[in-house]
Amino acid sequence: MTDTLDDTPKAPTRWETIQPWISLACRLGLAAVLITAAVTKYPPALSIQAVEAYDLFPTEVARLIGYTLPLFELALALLLLLGLATRYSGAVGAILMVLFIAGIVSAMARGLSIDCGCFGGGGQVDPEETSYGVSIARDVAFAAMGAFVAIWPRSPFALDRVLGLYR
Incomplete structure (x- = not known):
């Protein structure tokens, strides 16, 4: 009787070869x-000014967000750099970008003329200086990167791999 199961290892597909590098x-x-x-x-006054310009939160909440957002971004970046809790870090990064997009769309819909404050700055600007479309497109790309990492977290040089945390 012959065994119909083929025990020979199969060569990885092209996707299996490139996916970890795309994830990285x-x-x-x-x-x-x-x-x-x-x-x-930084300094935190810049972040607070940017959050307050969106006029979405009471002053105290805007200040809290202004102080903590940069720290949250740094912590999330560290997890991504280390490749620790990669799937969750990617998902949180994607969600964060979607929240940023929602804020920008809200400002645009309400006719606010503000700088997004994404990379410092923030606050009121001349209406011709707004770049909502560019900011939204950029954040969509960043959200896609986070989603890719959340869906396919395996990548080289990740602590998750070393610690055997991939599922």
Whole structure:
């Protein structure tokens, strides 16, 4: 009787070969974006000014967000850089970008003329200086990077891999 199961290892598909590298690029790219965003929001007064310009929250809540957002971005960037809790870090990064998009769309819909404050700055600007479309498109790309990492978290140079945390 012959065994119908083929025990010979199969060569990885093209996707199985390139996916980890795409995930690595997305993971490190999103981490770099978050680090840049966090660093350019200091001193905290800049971040607070940017959050208050959206006119979405009471002053005290806007101040709390202004103080904590850069720290949150740095913590998330660190997780992505290390490749720790990669699936969750990617998902949180994607959700954060969707929240940023919602804020920008809200400002645009209400006719506000503000700088998004994404990379420092923020506050009122001349109506011709607004770049909502560019900011939204950029954040959509960043959200896609986070979603890619959340869906396909396996990547080289990740602590998740070393610790055996991939499922």
